[in-house]
Amino acid sequence: MGATNIFRTPNEVVWGMESYKYLDDIxxxxxxxxxxxxxxxxxxxxxxxxxxxxxxxxxxxxxxTLIHRGKEPTVEDAESAGALVRENKFDCLVGIGGGSALxxxxxxxxxxxxxxxxxxxxxxxxxxxxxxxxILMPTTAGTGSEVTPNAILSFPELKxxxxxxxxxxxxQVAIVDPLLTVSMPREVTxxxxxxxxVHALESFVAKRESSLTNLIAVEAIxxxxxxxxxAYDNGENVDARDDMARxxxxxxxxxxxxxxxxxxxxxxxxxxxxxxxxxxxxSLLLPWVLERNIRSKTGKFAxxxxxxxxxxxxxxxxxxxxxxxxxxxxxxxxxxxPQRLRDIGVPQSAIPDLAEAASKQTxxxxxxxxxxxxxxxxxIYESAW
Ligand SMILES: [Fe+2]
Numbered sequence: 001m002g003a004t005n006i007f008r009t010p011n012e013v014v015w016g017m018e019s020y021k022y023l024d025d026i027x028x029x030x031x032x033x034x035x036x037x038x039x040x041x042x043x044x045x046x047x048x049x050x051x052x053x054x055x056x057x058x059x060x061x062x063x064x065t066l067i068h069r070g071k072e073p074t075v076e077d078a079e080s081a082g083a084l085v086r087e088n089k090f091d092c093l094v095g096i097g098g099g100s101a102l103x104x105x106x107x108x109x110x111x112x113x114x115x116x117x118x119x120x121x122x123x124x125x126x127x128x129x130x131x132x133x134x135i136l137m138p139t140t141a142g143t144g145s146e147v148t149p150n151a152i153l154s155f156p157e158l159k160x161x162x163x164x165x166x167x168x169x170x171x172q173v174a175i176v177d178p179l180l181t182v183s184m185p186r187e188v189t190x191x192x193x194x195x196x197x198v199h200a201l202e203s204f205v206a207k208r209e210s211s212l213t214n215l216i217a218v219e220a221i222x223x224x225x226x227x228x229x230x231a232y233d234n235g236e237n238v239d240a241r242d243d244m245a246r247x248x249x250x251x252x253x254x255x256x257x258x259x260x261x262x263x264x265x266x267x268x269x270x271x272x273x274x275x276x277x278x279x280x281x282x283s284l285l286l287p288w289v290l291e292r293n294i295r296s297k298t299g300k301f302a303x304x305x306x307x308x309x310x311x312x313x314x315x316x317x318x319x320x321x322x323x324x325x326x327x328x329x330x331x332x333x334x335x336x337x338p339q340r341l342r343d344i345g346v347p348q349s350a351i352p353d354l355a356e357a358a359s360k361q362t363x364x365x366x367x368x369x370x371x372x373x374x375x376x377x378x379x380i381y382e383s384a385w
Contacts, residue, residue, distance in 0.1 A: 038068065194228070
């Protein structure tokens, strides 16, 4: 008999071509009168914000916009977004963008109803009350933030990234429209797409996996592996964008319920100390962490190689599992994602500090299929250097 499992996801997930137009109905049904759109400069410049707002016909709303400038959001960005929401009478927030804009919208929504500062809300279940209603619309196929209970912020003074994890960070409605991802630049398509791939893979082999998350994760791997190169080569190909959008959505649902592991644990310090993007950090470390994990989950690695289209039938399990790592390296090569820490400006002398910082990511490390000592974490960074 299996152990008890819990599966959570937002109340409503709307996806497919032109699903962005559904926002009008949602806001109308909510009776929203004053809405804050939280987005980022790339989305604004690409005209996506304007395109989404132009569809609002039935909903009679006043709308204001907060544009996040810069890279991944800091604790200060979240405090100032929260202050804006506390000072105004918005009745709904709409996050449109990559993970950064979506995470900012999540934190701003709960700041409205909770008096705690952002730092005190970091960690697991440290948000007391539900926030303002919020709707999330991703414009990348990567973070899966629209369906997770997590928001990731960097704390520059501490040189770390921390996660806020709470059931109150699930949005009311996620709208996942591949058409909003068409203008995404190639390098962002590559890095965010591989981040989604890592979500599916890590959650599939995680200690908290379940039969339900496994089903979803395998489908995510199949979709992403089948279309990431085409989406990278030809961003206008809406079928490839559709596969990537669904792959990212499914990977996000699997991540939300099964969690991720050591790839993310080792990637966070690279972002915190060297400002390397989340997608690149994860992608670069992926093969090196898998080399360590392969002995614990050989059968599952082999199953993922099959999901990626490899003919593994009749092959010894370890050989099939090794094919997964080989294909991932081929992807990184194809997508021009750096594969060595030395190629992205990380000095070898930084490894002890990186390893120390990664070893503190206990929430993630405890979910990895095998335990990693500080020595083993150091070895992974050394191999990747
Ligand atoms: Fe991620």
